[in-house]
Amino acid sequence: GAGVSQSPRYKVAKRGQDVALRCDPISGHVSLFWYQQALGQGPEFLTYFQNEAQLDKSGLPSDRFFAERPEGSVSTLKIQRTQQEDSAVYLCASSPDRSIYSSYNEQFFGPGTRLTVL
Amino acid sequence: DAKTTQPPSMDCAEGRAANLPCNHSTISGNEYVYWYRQIHSQGPQYIIHGLKNNETNEMASLIITEDRKSSTLILPHATLRDTAVYYCIVNKGGSEKLVFGKGTKLTVNP
Numbered sequence: 001g002a003g004v005s006q007s008p009r010y011k012v013a014k015r016g017q018d019v020a021l022r023c024d025p026i027s028g029h030v031s032l033f034w035y036q037q038a039l040g041q042g043p044e045f046l047t048y049f050q051n052e053a054q055l056d057k058s059g060l061p062s063d064r065f066f067a068e069r070p071e072g073s074v075s076t077l078k079i080q081r082t083q084q085e086d087s088a089v090y091l092c093a094s095s096p097d098r099s100i101y102s103s104y105n106e107q108f109f110g111p112g113t114r115l116t117v118l
Numbered sequence: 119d120a121k122t123t124q125p126p127s128m129d130c131a132e133g134r135a136a137n138l139p140c141n142h143s144t145i146s147g148n149e150y151v152y153w154y155r156q157i158h159s160q161g162p163q164y165i166i167h168g169l170k171n172n173e174t175n176e177m178a179s180l181i182i183t184e185d186r187k188s189s190t191l192i193l194p195h196a197t198l199r200d201t202a203v204y205y206c207i208v209n210k211g212g213s214e215k216l217v218f219g220k221g222t223k224l225t226v227n228p
Contacts, residue, residue: 004161031213033215033216035216035218040220041220042203042205042218042219042220042221043162043216043218044218045215045216045217048213048215050213056215059215091161091162093161093162093216095213106164107162107164107216108164109160109161109162109163110161111159111160111161112160112161
């Protein structure tokens with residue numbers, strides 16, 4: 001079946017522009033995560049949705065970052081007034097509905113969107 | 119901060135076993151050890167996880183020490199396609215976010 005897809009795969013923005021990054025999770029997956037990966041580093045958590053509810057946004061680096069998942073499926077990460085330090089790969093991951101008592105925590109990642117801010 | 123320590127890089131000959139170590143000395147009793155890998159220009163991919171018993175699946179084996187303070191991921195017959203960054207993560211499972219460190223860059227040589 002189809003995996004997690006993200007679009008665009010590459011985005012170049014001028015400093016100060018707004019960008020929107022899209023994530024299509026695996027159909028039926030309840031949980032959706034966004035991560036940011038700087039060059040040479042591991043991914044860092046940004047935010048987490050359970051269906052349409054944003055349950056954790058503790059990783060968003062500033063109020064210029066905004067994420068939504070209005071119908072509990074597709075999610076959009078928006079970055080306003082982009083800065084050079086926003087240049088990174090933005091990864092989306094989804095996972096199925098699992099009991100909080102389950103050890104199984106496989107997250108299925110998309111290929112990422114590489115954002116370059118000039 | 120990541121709760122794990124891994125060597126930054128390792129090399130392995132094609133066809134040989136690759137043994138990737140991970141230290142997680144502060145792991146708590148309800149945390150699992152997860153391994154993910156990230157091939158160049160792709161998103162991370164789940165490999166295996168365990169609590170205290172050794173685990174094996176079609177991709178790899180996971181050996182966890184009795185005190186649970188360290189573990190080893192074993193790729194029994196490494197291929198060139200196993201060249202990737204391997205991340206060891208401790209996590210309580212469920213819907214908890216993943217906290218990645220810098221991982222180990224494994225290079226499989228022909």
